[in-house]
Amino acid sequence: MDKQYRDQFSQIWRDSCRRVYVKETITNLILDYWFWITKYETSIERKEEPTNQVYIKEKIDASMGKIRKLLKELYWRERLYVSGIGGTITRDDIHRARTFDFSRLISFSNNKCLCPFHNDTVPSMVYNHKRNTVRCFSCNKTWDTIDFVMEKEGLTFPQAVKRLI
Ligand SMILES: [Zn+2]
Helix, strand or coil: CCHHHHHHHHHHHHHHHHHHHHHHHHHHHHHHHHHHHHHHHHHHHCCCCHHHHHHHHHHHHHHHHHHHHHHHHHHHHHHHHCEECCEECCHHHHHHHHCCCHHHCCCCECCEECCCCCCCCCCCEEEECCCCEEEECCCCEEEEHHHHHHHHHCCCHHHHHHHHC
């Protein structure tokens, strides 16, 4: 194996180890979170000292904070890890797909359009130029170009990226 492949392999290996670790940690943190939630409820029922409840609430917030951070990391790693038919998608491909001109996917009038995901009669989908995303105030959901194509055309993430680049 030449050096380039060795480096690539070790990168993939490290990444997959980290993903396993992150998933396990999230599971443990969720258990931790429920443990403290139960404690909190008991403490309220028993009318324990408020300082004790403050302490428990800090524990709850701390585990939720860690869960959020790890979920974000996992989401990011999962998205980079996908491979589609005909090869792996690079970070650059994802960037190009995300910056695909939204008006080529749906036409806007004054940055607004009818939402294709619900039975819309008054335009409730708004285009965010800065982020290149659309938001429907009726569905209460935001889509970037990739999410949009995935949902509209029923594609997987790699398929949607390939469709946009
Ligand atoms: Zn909608």
